[in-house]
Amino acid sequence: MESKRSLYIMTFLCVLGLILTIFCSSSIVSASDTLKLGVIVPLSGAAAEPGTRMLKAIELAANDVNKAGGVLGKKIELVVWDEEAKVDKALTGAKKLIMQDKVWGFVGGYRTGVSLAIMDVSADEKVLWMITDSVGDQITDKIKENYNKYKYTFRSQSPASDFARNGIPFLTDVVKTKKYFYVSENTQWTKSLGDALSKFATSLGIECVGTVECDPGATEFTSEIEKIRQANPGAVICSLAAAAGPAFARQYTEARINIPIMYCAGIMTFLDVVQGLGDKANYQCTMAWLWDIPVTPKTLDFYKRYTPYYARPGGSEDSRGYDGLMLVAEGIKKAGSFDVDKVVKALESIEYVGVSGKFVFTKDHQPKYGKGFLEPIIVQWLDKKGYVIYPQKLANSTFKLMPSK
Amino acid sequence: MLLQILVSGFLLGGIYALMASGLSLILGVMRIVNLTHGLFFTLGAYILFSFIIGTNVNPFIGMFFTIIVLFLIGSFLEWLIIKRIKYSEINMMVLTLALAIAGEEFIRITWGPKYLHIPPLIEGEIRLGHIYMPNQRILACFIGLFMLFLLMFFLKKSKTGKAIRMVQQIPETAALMGINVRAISMVVFGLGVVLAGAAGSLWAPMYITYPAMGWTPLLISFAIVILGGMGSLGGSILGGFLFGFATLLTSMYLSSGLVNVIPFITLFIVLLIRPSGFFGKDIF
Numbered sequence: 001m002e003s004k005r006s007l008y009i010m011t012f013l014c015v016l017g018l019i020l021t022i023f024c025s026s027s028i029v030s031a032s033d034t035l036k037l038g039v040i041v042p043l044s045g046a047a048a049e050p051g052t053r054m055l056k057a058i059e060l061a062a063n064d065v066n067k068a069g070g071v072l073g074k075k076i077e078l079v080v081w082d083e084e085a086k087v088d089k090a091l092t093g094a095k096k097l098i099m100q101d102k103v104w105g106f107v108g109g110y111r112t113g114v115s116l117a118i119m120d121v122s123a124d125e126k127v128l129w130m131i132t133d134s135v136g137d138q139i140t141d142k143i144k145e146n147y148n149k150y151k152y153t154f155r156s157q158s159p160a161s162d163f164a165r166n167g168i169p170f171l172t173d174v175v176k177t178k179k180y181f182y183v184s185e186n187t188q189w190t191k192s193l194g195d196a197l198s199k200f201a202t203s204l205g206i207e208c209v210g211t212v213e214c215d216p217g218a219t220e221f222t223s224e225i226e227k228i229r230q231a232n233p234g235a236v237i238c239s240l241a242a243a244a245g246p247a248f249a250r251q252y253t254e255a256r257i258n259i260p261i262m263y264c265a266g267i268m269t270f271l272d273v274v275q276g277l278g279d280k281a282n283y284q285c286t287m288a289w290l291w292d293i294p295v296t297p298k299t300l301d302f303y304k305r306y307t308p309y310y311a312r313p314g315g316s317e318d319s320r321g322y323d324g325l326m327l328v329a330e331g332i333k334k335a336g337s338f339d340v341d342k343v344v345k346a347l348e349s350i351e352y353v354g355v356s357g358k359f360v361f362t363k364d365h366q367p368k369y370g371k372g373f374l375e376p377i378i379v380q381w382l383d384k385k386g387y388v389i390y391p392q393k394l395a396n397s398t399f400k401l402m403p404s405k
Numbered sequence: 406m407l408l409q410i411l412v413s414g415f416l417l418g419g420i421y422a423l424m425a426s427g428l429s430l431i432l433g434v435m436r437i438v439n440l441t442h443g444l445f446f447t448l449g450a451y452i453l454f455s456f457i458i459g460t461n462v463n464p465f466i467g468m469f470f471t472i473i474v475l476f477l478i479g480s481f482l483e484w485l486i487i488k489r490i491k492y493s494e495i496n497m498m499v500l501t502l503a504l505a506i507a508g509e510e511f512i513r514i515t516w517g518p519k520y521l522h523i524p525p526l527i528e529g530e531i532r533l534g535h536i537y538m539p540n541q542r543i544l545a546c547f548i549g550l551f552m553l554f555l556l557m558f559f560l561k562k563s564k565t566g567k568a569i570r571m572v573q574q575i576p577e578t579a580a581l582m583g584i585n586v587r588a589i590s591m592v593v594f595g596l597g598v599v600l601a602g603a604a605g606s607l608w609a610p611m612y613i614t615y616p617a618m619g620w621t622p623l624l625i626s627f628a629i630v631i632l633g634g635m636g637s638l639g640g641s642i643l644g645g646f647l648f649g650f651a652t653l654l655t656s657m658y659l660s661s662g663l664v665n666v667i668p669f670i671t672l673f674i675v676l677l678i679r680p681s682g683f684f685g686k687d688i689f
Contacts (some may be wrong), residue, residue, distance in 0.1 A: 046509065046617045048518040107656075186662045215663045217621055219612045222413040223657035226406050243520060247612040254530060254539050265521055276522030 001240060011091060023113050034077035035338070036072070037062075037328065038097035040090055040108040040118060043082035046217065046242060048111050049267070050262045050317045052239075054133055055080060056320030058107055060302075065329045065362040072332060078327075079103055079368040083114055090114040094121040098106045104338060105129065107325050110317075112136030115349040123149045128331075128340050130360070131155040132324035135163055135265075137192045143364045150343050156324035157316060160189050163264055164196035169390050170262045171206055171327035174285070174399045177234025181208045181259075186213040190239040193264060197237060209233045218243045224248075225255045233259060241266025246273055250280045252341050256404050262287060262378065265316065275384040281390050283402040285389070289316035293394045295357060295377070316356075323354035335387060409536050410657050414650035416538065419546030421481040422645025424622050426638050427600030433636020434573040434593045437487070438494070441499035442601050442626055443619025444508040449475060449602025450609035450618070451516050454523050459666050464526040465495055471606050472599050479598025480591040487589065487594060493560055505619075513616040523606075534613035545607035550642075552603060556596070557638060569593055573636065601626075621665075634681055647671075 010111045039058055042051035045344040051378060061078040077103045092232035094321065097103045098121070105128035109115035115134035119142060121131035129152055131139065137159050143150045158166075171177055182197065185192035192212075210231040220242075228236060236259055241249050262285040267273045269286045284401050292303050299319075306318055328398065332338060335346035352359045359367050359372040367374055378390035380399060387397030424446065433438045452474055456467035486504075490496045525541040532538075560566035571579040572589045580586050605619070612618075629648050633640025655667040 043518075044513065046615075047511060048617075052518050055563060210481045212656075214656075215665060218664065219608075219617075219621075219660070220413075220417060220652060220656075223410060223653050224661055226657065230406070240477060243613050243615055243618070246522070247519065248461075252610070255537060272521075273520055276520075278524075337671070 035074040035105040035305055036077045036101060037325070037333075038094070038101065038103035038106045038108075039078050040083050040093055040097070040106055040114075042110050043079070043089055044086040045084045047085040051082075051085070051110055052135070054108060054317040055320040056112065057306065057318045058325045060306060061322045061325035061329075062288050065326070071312075071329045072336070072338070083109045083110075085114060087114050087117045094118050098127060099127050103128075104128070105328060105340070106306070107328060108132055108321075109134045112138060112192075115139060116142065118151050119150055122152045123263075126152060126340055128328065128343060129153045130253065130324045130328050131157060132158050132321045134189070135160045135193070135331065136189045137161050137196065138188070139365070140364045140366050147363075150323070152340060153261065154327070154347055154355075154361060156327055156359065156367060157320045158374055159366055159370055160192035161196035162366075162374070163193050163239075163287075164167070165195050165200055165369060167262065167264055168200055168206075169289075169376065170237070170260075170285065170378055171201065171235055172204065174262075174390055175235045175260045177260075179207050179233045179235075180204060181228050181231050181233040181236045182208055182211045183215050183228075183236060183238040183240060183242055184211065185216045185242070185244065186214060190241070190261055193239050214244055214248075214373065216240075216244055218244045219247045221248045221251045222255075223356060224250060225257060228259065229255075229257060229328075230317055235259065236261040237264060238262065238268075239264040239266070240268070243267070246277055249274075249277055249284055250285070253280045253282065256402075260399070260401065261285065269379075270315075271386070273383050274386065277352060281381045283377055283380065283382045283400060286386070288379050289356060290319040291377050291379065291386070291388060293377070293396075294377075295394070296353050296355060298353065298355045310387045319356040321352070322361065326354060327352055327359060406657075410653045411650065412485055412536055412538060413542075415646065416542040416546045416649075417652065418646030418649025419549040420604055421625060421629060422642040423552060423600060423607070424604035425551035425613070425626040425633070425641040426556070426643055427597040427604070428626045429630045429633065429636055429638060429641045430556075430600065431594060432630060433591055434569055436494070437594075438498050438501070439456075439597065440623065441482075441496060441505045441508065442597075443480070443621075443623030444505045444512075444624045445475065445598045445619075446600040447509070447512060447614075447616065447619035448478075449666050450523065450603070450604030450614045451521075452686040453606035453609065454516075454614060455519055457523065468526070468603075468606055472603060475599045475602035476595040478595075481551035482598075483591045483594035486513055486616035489591060493689060505623075509616050509619070516616070518616065523609045525610040526607075539611070540610055542671070545611065549604065552600070553638065553642060556600070560638075565589075565592065617684075626663075628669055632672050632675055668685035 039055060040289035041054045042048060045283050062078050066075045079097055083093050102164055107130045109131040112134040115131045116138055118129055131284050135157055140159050143153060143286045171180055184194050212227060238261055269288050273341050274281045285400050294300050330341045330352050331347040333351060335342040348361055362368055377388060378388040380389050388395050389397055426437060436540050449471060454469055456462050457464055503606045527540045528542050530537050530539045540606055562568055569589055572586055580599045594630045629641055629644035633644030651671055652664055656664050
């Protein structure tokens with residue numbers, strides 16, 4: 001009797017459990033009216049600052065898409081993962097976003113090493129991966145070597161080789177020199193940039209007379225500045241992207257090195273970072289990705305809306321983060337489907353005018369560089385204000401050499 | 406060029422010495438490997454920033470109040486948390502590491518992740534021929550050295566200082582002789598935090614301030630403390646200057662990429678020859 005009762009109770013519980021499982025599964029499958037995108041960015045650690053800006057830009061883009069009606073009837077829902085600029089954390093996050101959060105694709109990527117690792121997850125799981133900030137050329141190489149496997153990866157950020165080409169106008173058009181010195185971090189992407197810059201420069205008869213590689217967190221640059229003084233180049237190209245950048249800028253001015261310098265990327269392109277340096281940034285130049293100039297009809301509007309939202313425009317994380325998410329949305333709309341293979345095909349033939357410029361992807365899924373596509377802006381700083389000195393069609397000033405005392 | 410390197414190395418060494426002495430003091434007296442050292446280095450910079458930018462106060466007055474606030478934070482932390490598990494060295498290391506990580510996030514949440522500029526306490530520079538010395542660096546070096554000598558004077562001449570030295574040398578006997586070891590621990594931890602934070606607040610106007618800035622100074626401080634002798638303030642001063650010179654000479658004559666390697670290799674070599682460091686265990 002007792003055993004029969006237990007059996008009935010057990011059977012009832014099993015059936016109840018089965019019904020609940022079916023009900024809940026049905027709810028998850030049928031009630032989804034959002035397009036979930038995983039945002040993989042560093043929000044803590046040394047890269048928290050650019051990661052946060054990237055996230056803000058991506059959020060702004062998602063809000064804009066949703067206000068315009070969403071993507072094929074679905075609103076975008078962002079699921080954010082803090083990868084701390086670490087590969088192991090990024091991989092854990094990517095797997096969790098797919099298995100637990102059921103995201104459709106990924107957006108983000110700051111350090112090249114992290115983005116490379118997620119490319120494999122994207123390939124295995126057939127999930128779109130839109131890289132919005134990593135610049136290492138290894139990403140391009142990986143797609144080139146095995147297109148069928150890595151075709152789900154795209155990049156809204158220019159690769160390091162294009163960053164390097166951005167340095168050329170400074171040498172040829174602004175300063176007009178045949179000798180330069182290269183200051184970099186000892187990181188993967190700046191090594192790529194340095195190699196690419198050297199290749200482009202050599203093809204134009206411009207010589208690199210010296211290089212130094214510093215730790216991204218380095219603070220003391222007396223020796224490096226003395227090396228520059230000894231080498232006596234016509235210009236310096238600097239790719240110290242993180243906290244080392246402002247420290248170097250300050251000491252460069254204090255040392256009264258009267259050699260033009262341009263910063264390729266990083267926080268030295270940010271308005272408030274350079275303004276905080278005050279007169280210690282005078283006459284130094286930075287490459288910018290976004291400025292209050294009409295690069296495209298959409299640029300100024302984005303600049304004005306992003307600034308109050310985050311109060312810090314200027315880096316590539318902002319504009320390319322925004323454009324990256326918009327490209328995903330446009331790709332799905334063009335495909336007319338959420339089928340990732342169809343979206344890949346759509347993106348490969350897309351022509352999209354973003355806030356940074358016109359996006360057309362190469363066969364290696366990199367944004368095309370050059371006139372009519374994505375071009376650099378060079379800004380020179382004087383008394384806390386940045387003046388556009390290149391390209392000439394958008395310039396509001398000319399280059400000025402530091403007066404010698 | 407070599408002269409510029411040596412001058413800059415000397416100025417850097419003064420800051421390094423101040424930075425490491427707080428760690429040395431806590432290690433020497435309380436036998437605690439304090440992994441929150443970098444956190445308080447960072448906090449010193451942020452508190453100074455808040456005083457200067459938030460209240461528009463004179464930077465030197467801001468620094469004075471920063472020191473007071475840091476002492477109170479350090480003493481309170483010792484009373485609230487440290488004293489409860491300081492008899493287990495492993496637990497103490499884990500605890501201070503956890504506090505350091507949590508503290509960095511607290512800073513990020515409170516002040517934001519953005520890089521901050523703290524205006525220099527003094528502008529301008531001194532030029533002697535080809536040699537240049539920014540006034541802020543000169544000030545930072547000499548304030549650092551002044552604070553260290555003040556600390557040494559306090560430890561040698563004052564009643565509390567003598568009590569601290571007794572606790573460091575013979576803790577059990579100190580307690581038996583009526584010295585309030587609990588109170589001494591609070592004072593020592595507070596002083597250690599002050600030294601770390603003062604170094605951070607002198608350092609920040611020369612470079613840039615961000616939440617994760619304390620980890621490299623923590624590593625360098627450990628290396629200097631081991632080099633100079635654990636618990637030795639004199640050793641920390643000598644080690645700080647040696648480290649300053651080693652850093653700049655390495656980046657000048659070898660490679661900038663070896664800056665974090667060669668000084669530590671130097672440390673290993675010194676330890677092989679003299680395992681207790683230059684000055685062994687005495688804090689004075």
